[in-house]
Amino acid sequence: MKQLALIGLILLCLADMAFAQQTITIGFTVSKTGALNVDSLEQYRGFELWRDQVNAAGGIKAGGKIYKIQFASYDDESNSKRVQQLYTRMILQDKADFLFSPYSSPLTATAAVVTEQYGKIMLTSGAAEGKTYTLGNHYLYQMFAPAPEYLKVALDSLKSKDPKATVAFVYEDASFSVAVVTPAKAYAQQLGFNVVFSEAYAPNTTDFSAIIDKVIASKATVLLGGGHYADGSTLARQLYGHKVPLKMLTLLVAPDSPQWVELGDAAIGVTVPSQWAPQSTFKAQYGPSGADFAKAYAAKYNTPPSYESAGGYGCGMILQRAIEQAGGVDTAKVADALNATDITTFYGRTKFSTAANEHGLQVGHSMILAQWQKDKSGKLTKEVVWPLPNKSANPLYPIR
Amino acid sequence: MSGVLASMIDGVLVGAVYGLAAMGLSLIWGVMDVINLTHGAMIALGMFAMYLLYTLHAGTAYLLLLPVMGVGLLLGIMVYWMSVHRVVGRPMLMSLLSTFAVNMMVIGIGTAIWSTSPYNVNYSVQGLTLGAYTFTGNHIAAALAALLIALALQWFLYRTRTGKAIRAVADNREAAELMGISSTAILTIAFAIGIALAMTSGALVSTLFPFTILSGATYQLKSFVVTILAGLGKPFGALIAGVLLGLLEGVVTPFIAVSWIPLIEFGLFVVALVAFPQGIFGKRAAA
Numbered sequence: 001m002k003q004l005a006l007i008g009l010i011l012l013c014l015a016d017m018a019f020a021q022q023t024i025t026i027g028f029t030v031s032k033t034g035a036l037n038v039d040s041l042e043q044y045r046g047f048e049l050w051r052d053q054v055n056a057a058g059g060i061k062a063g064g065k066i067y068k069i070q071f072a073s074y075d076d077e078s079n080s081k082r083v084q085q086l087y088t089r090m091i092l093q094d095k096a097d098f099l100f101s102p103y104s105s106p107l108t109a110t111a112a113v114v115t116e117q118y119g120k121i122m123l124t125s126g127a128a129e130g131k132t133y134t135l136g137n138h139y140l141y142q143m144f145a146p147a148p149e150y151l152k153v154a155l156d157s158l159k160s161k162d163p164k165a166t167v168a169f170v171y172e173d174a175s176f177s178v179a180v181v182t183p184a185k186a187y188a189q190q191l192g193f194n195v196v197f198s199e200a201y202a203p204n205t206t207d208f209s210a211i212i213d214k215v216i217a218s219k220a221t222v223l224l225g226g227g228h229y230a231d232g233s234t235l236a237r238q239l240y241g242h243k244v245p246l247k248m249l250t251l252l253v254a255p256d257s258p259q260w261v262e263l264g265d266a267a268i269g270v271t272v273p274s275q276w277a278p279q280s281t282f283k284a285q286y287g288p289s290g291a292d293f294a295k296a297y298a299a300k301y302n303t304p305p306s307y308e309s310a311g312g313y314g315c316g317m318i319l320q321r322a323i324e325q326a327g328g329v330d331t332a333k334v335a336d337a338l339n340a341t342d343i344t345t346f347y348g349r350t351k352f353s354t355a356a357n358e359h360g361l362q363v364g365h366s367m368i369l370a371q372w373q374k375d376k377s378g379k380l381t382k383e384v385v386w387p388l389p390n391k392s393a394n395p396l397y398p399i400r
Numbered sequence: 401m402s403g404v405l406a407s408m409i410d411g412v413l414v415g416a417v418y419g420l421a422a423m424g425l426s427l428i429w430g431v432m433d434v435i436n437l438t439h440g441a442m443i444a445l446g447m448f449a450m451y452l453l454y455t456l457h458a459g460t461a462y463l464l465l466l467p468v469m470g471v472g473l474l475l476g477i478m479v480y481w482m483s484v485h486r487v488v489g490r491p492m493l494m495s496l497l498s499t500f501a502v503n504m505m506v507i508g509i510g511t512a513i514w515s516t517s518p519y520n521v522n523y524s525v526q527g528l529t530l531g532a533y534t535f536t537g538n539h540i541a542a543a544l545a546a547l548l549i550a551l552a553l554q555w556f557l558y559r560t561r562t563g564k565a566i567r568a569v570a571d572n573r574e575a576a577e578l579m580g581i582s583s584t585a586i587l588t589i590a591f592a593i594g595i596a597l598a599m600t601s602g603a604l605v606s607t608l609f610p611f612t613i614l615s616g617a618t619y620q621l622k623s624f625v626v627t628i629l630a631g632l633g634k635p636f637g638a639l640i641a642g643v644l645l646g647l648l649e650g651v652v653t654p655f656i657a658v659s660w661i662p663l664i665e666f667g668l669f670v671v672a673l674v675a676f677p678q679g680i681f682g683k684r685a686a687a
Contacts, residue, residue: 032515033511033515033516034516034614035516035612037515037516037517038517038518078516173659199657199658200657200659201658201659202658202659202662204618205658206609206610206611206615206618207414207608207609209407209410209411209413209414209539210407210410210411210649210650210653210654210658210661211653211658213403213406213407213410213533213653213654214403214407214653214654216403216406216532216533217403217654229518230518230610230612233518233520233610234518234609234610237520237609237610238536238609241524241527241534241536241538242527242533242534242535242536243527243529243534245532259517262520262522263520264522
């Protein structure tokens with residue numbers, strides 16, 4: 001019996017030696033400080049959970065080797081100058097094999113200049129603006145559905161509820177929001193809505209009284225817009241305080257954060273176009289199920305995951321799969337595997353465009369519309385309300 | 401009610417808060433010729449002081465202005481002796497650098513403790529609805545509080561012995577010392593009051609908008625415009641100038657995009673510097 005156990009142990013050791021263990025360094029910056037802090041932290045948690053789960057499971061097995069994941073990560077202070085310095089540092093000094101993007105479209109655009117210059121693969125999350133992917137990059141891959149998709153779900157949902165609604169756009173004067181709202185205005189008119197007001201505000205705006213007075217004067221019944229967490233939460237709170245009689249309020253990014261509940265009654269009914277929600281029911285061909293991801297995330301961080309978190313985890317999963325398919329970490333082979341990717345995970349479908357004029361643009365992923373509603377116990381929860389086949393609750397309309 | 405009138409009322413309400421935010425800067429600048437670059441950081445500390453106190457003791461948020469003011473006075477005395485006392489009367493660059501250093505320390509410590517995530521004092525007062533427009537109770541209360549504080553400060557400066565001593569030191573420090581006034585004590589008190597005013601205005605702003613440790617910077621910039629408009633050392637003038645600035649915002653915003661407002665404000669800043677170098681309420685230089 002003892003001899004059998006000894007032989008088993010030796011065989012296990014030999015099997016383990018067959019997979020020589022190596023390390024993959026993935027570099028990225030996090031906005032630990034600055035205006036993007038909330039959303040960026042959630043994205044980072046997605047990266048971190050993926051790394052911890054992969055390493056706990058033994059690492060990535062590819063081409064007869066086992067790769068453990070390690071991060072090289074710094075605070076970019078929500079500042080594009082820091083991003084430029086730090087991505088150069090991560091490539092040259094930290095010898096990063098692959099990169100994940102910082103949070104937000106402008107920071108990612110800056111990082112992409114550096115990663116392309118050094119021929120490094122970067123998977124982007126939290127960077128929906130499409131322009132960066134039309135600049136002839138070869139190693140940039142987008143996980144989020146592009147910006148023009150964001151408000152389409154809100155307008156489609158509105159069309160089904162109130163085709164005669166009057167619409168106002170109030171949005172942050174930043175590249176992402178402008179990239180979302182510009183096509184959304186055209187789409188709203190295409191659907192027959194009367195767009196009665198449209199105005200951008202400075203990213204550091206704290207007092208929206210002037211714009212709110214204009215919205216009231218325009219007699220808009222629906223407001224679409226926002227930008228990121230700080231301005232979006234402030235706008236929602238002040239719209240509520242001024243008792244603006246809106247039937248629908250859809251804001252970008254901010255209401256997806258679990259922190260949104262802190263707004264209390266001002267949070268009720270607000271909808272957010274979302275890349276993913278825990279209620280999403282995509283059948284995963286690879287990686288964990290949505291329920292398993294949400295459970296592990298909540299256990300680790302004591303808060304439910306946002307779509308930024310899911311996007312971060314998705315970056316890791318898709319890179320992991322590409323490394324496995326490429327049989328190693330060779331950039332050209334991994335890029336080929338990413339180009340051929342067309343898979344559904346808990347995050348949804350992922351497919352990158354391989355057309356020369358938009359290489360790396362996400363063309364497989366679709367968006368949902370989530371809404372903050374009170375459940376039977378009076379607790380605020382986020383429900384999927386569009387598209388209807390995937391809904392977890394009926395849309396609350398009008399909200400006030 | 402028309403949209404323009406509603407916008408003007410909103411402008412006046414928020415302008416009063418601009419005025420209160422500028423009072424502390426104006427007082428310190430006028431009395432000791434120090435441009436206090438800790439002003440924005442102190443406004444932000446006031447926001448967090450209100451947040452912490454309100455979290456500990458939910459109730460009427462405006463009653464918490466008194467302890468915030470007390471903390472501001474103590475902090476003002478500390479900052480004065482740490483970074484200002486030795487540079488009073490020396491070239492302005494010295495005090496600029498010195499107060500900027502304290503500003504960076506406060507922002508650094510604040511970022512380490514609270515990060516730059518937004519915080520929110522979840523307190524609301526019943527608003528006033530006129531036609532289609534509602535003016536939030538918090539804005540109305542903040543404007544009234546700003547007016548009360550400005551009147552109290554005016555009374556203190558013109559009716560109390562210490563207030564008169566502050567004005568005397570501001571006018572002529574040497575002459576005031578010859579009259580037996582301890583200028584060091586008076587400068588300490590003036591600086592402490594300036595910081596207390598900054599923190600109080602921050603505490604009021606925290607009941608209006610979500611904030612981060614970096615939020616004071618916006619009000620510091622507005623405070624410069626208001627102080628230049630009002631004239632140095634004119635705290636009540638600062639309140640009026642703040643209201644005028646808010647009113648200007650209210651009048652023009654119905655007709656132009658809000659992104660043009662900073663251009664108009666800082667254009668006004670330049671015009672005020674050229675046309676009224678002593679400020680609207682300042683003394684005219686002798687011909």
